[in-house]
Amino acid sequence: MDVNEAQLISRCQQGDQEALKEIFNQYHQKLYRIAYGVVRHREEALDIVQEVFIKLFRSIHQFKGKSRFYTYLYRMTMNTAIDHTRKMKKVPPLSMDEEEGFQLSDDADKRPDRILDHKELEAKVKWAMDQLSPDQKAAFIFREIEGLSYQEIAEAVGSSIGTVMSRLHYGRKKVQELLKDYVERGR
Amino acid sequence: MKRECSSISRLLEKYFDQEVTPEERSLVEGHLPDCSACRMALETMQNLKILIKNPVEEAVEKETFPWVWEKIERGIRQEEKPGLWESLWSWLDMISLRKKKILIPAVAAVVILILITAPLIYEKMSSYPVLSVVEYVESDTYNVMIYEREAPQVTVIWLFEGPEEEPLTS
Amino acid sequence: MRRKASFSVILILLLSPFLGGVAFAQVQVRVRVMEASNVGSGFDSSLRDLHDQLGSLFSFSSYRLLKDETVSLPLNHPVSLPIPPERSLELTFINQHRVTAEIRVKITRGGRDLLTTMVRLAPGRSVSIGGPNPKRGEGTIITALSRP
Numbered sequence: 001m002d003v004n005e006a007q008l009i010s011r012c013q014q015g016d017q018e019a020l021k022e023i024f025n026q027y028h029q030k031l032y033r034i035a036y037g038v039v040r041h042r043e044e045a046l047d048i049v050q051e052v053f054i055k056l057f058r059s060i061h062q063f064k065g066k067s068r069f070y071t072y073l074y075r076m077t078m079n080t081a082i083d084h085t086r087k088m089k090k091v092p093p094l095s096m097d098e099e100e101g102f103q104l105s106d107d108a109d110k111r112p113d114r115i116l117d118h119k120e121l122e123a124k125v126k127w128a129m130d131q132l133s134p135d136q137k138a139a140f141i142f143r144e145i146e147g148l149s150y151q152e153i154a155e156a157v158g159s160s161i162g163t164v165m166s167r168l169h170y171g172r173k174k175v176q177e178l179l180k181d182y183v184e185r186g187r
Numbered sequence: 188m189k190r191e192c193s194s195i196s197r198l199l200e201k202y203f204d205q206e207v208t209p210e211e212r213s214l215v216e217g218h219l220p221d222c223s224a225c226r227m228a229l230e231t232m233q234n235l236k237i238l239i240k241n242p243v244e245e246a247v248e249k250e251t252f253p254w255v256w257e258k259i260e261r262g263i264r265q266e267e268k269p270g271l272w273e274s275l276w277s278w279l280d281m282i283s284l285r286k287k288k289i290l291i292p293a294v295a296a297v298v299i300l301i302l303i304t305a306p307l308i309y310e311k312m313s314s315y316p317v318l319s320v321v322e323y324v325e326s327d328t329y330n331v332m333i334y335e336r337e338a339p340q341v342t343v344i345w346l347f348e349g350p351e352e353e354p355l356t357s
Numbered sequence: 358m359r360r361k362a363s364f365s366v367i368l369i370l371l372l373s374p375f376l377g378g379v380a381f382a383q384v385q386v387r388v389r390v391m392e393a394s395n396v397g398s399g400f401d402s403s404l405r406d407l408h409d410q411l412g413s414l415f416s417f418s419s420y421r422l423l424k425d426e427t428v429s430l431p432l433n434h435p436v437s438l439p440i441p442p443e444r445s446l447e448l449t450f451i452n453q454h455r456v457t458a459e460i461r462v463k464i465t466r467g468g469r470d471l472l473t474t475m476v477r478l479a480p481g482r483s484v485s486i487g488g489p490n491p492k493r494g495e496g497t498i499i500t501a502l503s504r505p
Contacts, residue, residue: 017263024256029247037243042250043449043461043473050255054262088433118468122242129239143204144239150206169200176235183234320484322459322475329471329489334414341410344474346488 005069013061020057027070028053030146031077037145038081038137039088040126048084052077071156074142078156082134121182128178136171139164192222199225203232253325383431384450384458386478387503390424390440393417393487394496407483407501421496427505430460440464441498444471448502456480458504480504 011019028049035048055076063072129137138157142148150161150168157164176183195218201207202215219226301308320342324331329346336342391404394417400408401422411420428436430450437447444466452459457479464472464486476484487499 017260020259020263021256024259028252028255029250032250032252033243033247036246037239040242042246042470043463045246046250046252046255049252050258050262053259054266057263058266118242121238125238125242140239144236145243150204165200168204172200172232172235175239176231179235179238182238183231320477320482322477324472324474326472327470331472336413340482341414342476342482342484343411343414344472344484344486346472346486348489 009060009063009069012057017057020053023056024053027073030070031073033145034074034077034141035081037141038078038129039085040122044084044088048077048081052080055080067155071152074146074156075158078138078141082137085130124182125179128175131178132171132174136167136174139167140171140175143168191218192225195222195225196228199228200232203229254323383429384453384460385427385429385505386448386460387427387505388424388438388446389422389501391499391501392421392423392496393499394419396496407485410483411485411499440500443467446500451475460502462486462502476502478502478504
C-alpha cells in the first residue's frame with residue numbers, strides 16, 4: 001500500500017467522505033467489473049457498487065492493513081455480489097420459452113430475432129456461472145475477469161493457493177462443460 | 188508420449204494462467220508442438236475466457252456511472268441518522284425516575300389516542316401527492332425532457348432526437 | 358426488561374396499521390401503449406383517464422390504443438414485454454414506501470438501451486414515456502404506466 005492510499009484510508013476511517021470519494025474514483029470501475037461479472041446486469045451491478053462503498057465507509061475501521069487494500073475491497077464486492085444473487089434468485093433462461101426469472105408477454109416468441117443474440121448468450125453465461133459454488137465463482141471471476149494472480153486471489157478469498165487452484169480447476173471444468181457449444185463454436 | 192501428456196496436462200492451467208516456473212514453462216512449450224489435444228485444451232480455455240470476459244469489458248467501457256456517487260452519499264446520510272429505537276432508549280435512560288412516573292402514563296395516553304386516530308392519519312397520508320415521480324432518467328440515444336404538473340397530475344418523459352427539436356406541446 | 362417488553366408490544370400495536378402498508382411482495386402495473394398523431398381525431402375510450410393529462414400537454418388530435426396489459430411485478434424480478442415499434446420494456450419493482458412503489462423502467466431496441474428511468478408510482482398516478490416527435494403524417498408512441 002502506498003503512502004497516499006494509507007492516508008486516504010486513515011482519513012476515511014475518521015469519517016472523511018472526501019477520502020471515500022477519492023477511493024471511489026480509483027476503484028469504482030474495477031469493482032463494477034467484478035460485480036458485473038457476477039450478476040451480468042447493469043443496474044444490479046451499479047447497485048452493488050453503491051452498496052459496497054456505503055458498507056466500506058461503515059466498516060473501514062475494521063481494515064487493519066493485514067492484507068492489501070484492493071483485495072479487501074474485492075472480497076467485499078464479491079461477497080456483496082453473491083449475496084445479491086442469492087436475494088434475486090434469478091434463473092436465467094435456457095430458452096426464451098422456458099424462462100422463470102423473466103416474464104414475457106404472449107407475442108415474445110413472434111420476435112424476429114429468435115436466433116442466438118447477445119442477450120441470450122449473456123443469460124446462458126450467467127446461468128452457467130450460477131451453477132458454481134460461491135467459492136468457485138469467486139476464484140473464477142477474480143482470475144478470468146480481473147486477472148488476479150493465484151496469490152492475490154488467495155488473499156482476496158482468505159484461502160491457500162492450493163485451494164484457489166482447485167476451485168479454479170473445478171469451476172473452469174464445470175463452466176466449460178455447461179457452455180461447451182459456445183466454447184467450441186469459438187474455434 | 189501419453190505419459191508425458193498426462194503430466195503436462197496438469198500444468199496446462201497453470202501455464203494458461205501464467206503461474207508456471209521457468210522450468211515448467213519449458214516443459215509445456217516443448218510438449219505443445221507435438222500434442223494437438225493439449226493445444227486444443229489451451230484453445231478451449233482461451234475461448235472460455237473470451238466468452239466470460241469480453242461482455243464484461245464492453246459493459247465497463249461504455250458505463251458512465253451516472254449518479255452513483257450521489258446515491259452513495261445519500262445512502263451514507265441515511266445510515267448516519269440514529270435509529271428510532273436507539274434514540275428512544277437513550278432518551279428513556281437519561282430521564283429521572285420521578286419524570287418517568289409522570290411521563291410514562293402521559294406517553295401511554297398519547298399512544299392510545301394515536302391508536303384510535305392512526306387509521307385516519309394513514310389514509311390521509313396515503314393520498315398526499317408524490318412530490319417527485321421521476322427519480323432519474325438516463326439515455327445515451329436521445330435527449331430527454333421531463334414534464335411534471337400537479338393539476339392535472341401528469342408526468343411525461345419525452346425523448347428527442349436532437350437538441351434543436353422542439354417539443355410538440357400545447 | 359419487562360417494562361421495555363411491554364412498551365415494545367404497545368408500540369407494535371400502535372404501528373400495526375402502518376406496518377401493513379410498508380412492504381408488498383409484488384405490485385401491479387398497467388401498461389398502455391398508444392399511438393399519438395395528428396392524423397385523424399379521437400381518443401380511445403380506454404385512455405379516458407389520461408385525456409386531461411395528455412391533452413393538457415400535447416396537441417395531438419388522435420390517441421389510438423395499441424396495447425393494454427397489466428403485469429405483476431415481484432420484488433426485484435425484472436418483467437419484460439415487447440412494445441411497438443420493435444422495442445422491449447423491462448420493469449423491475451425495486452422498493453415500496455407506504456403506497457408508493459419505486460419501479461425501474463428500461464426501454465431497449467435490438468439489445469441497445471434507449472432509456473432507463475426510476476419512477477415512483479402511487480395508485481391512481483401515471484407516468485408516460487413518449488417520443489421522439491413524429492415525422493409528418495406519422496404517429497409517435499407513448500407508453501403509459503399506472504397503478505390500478
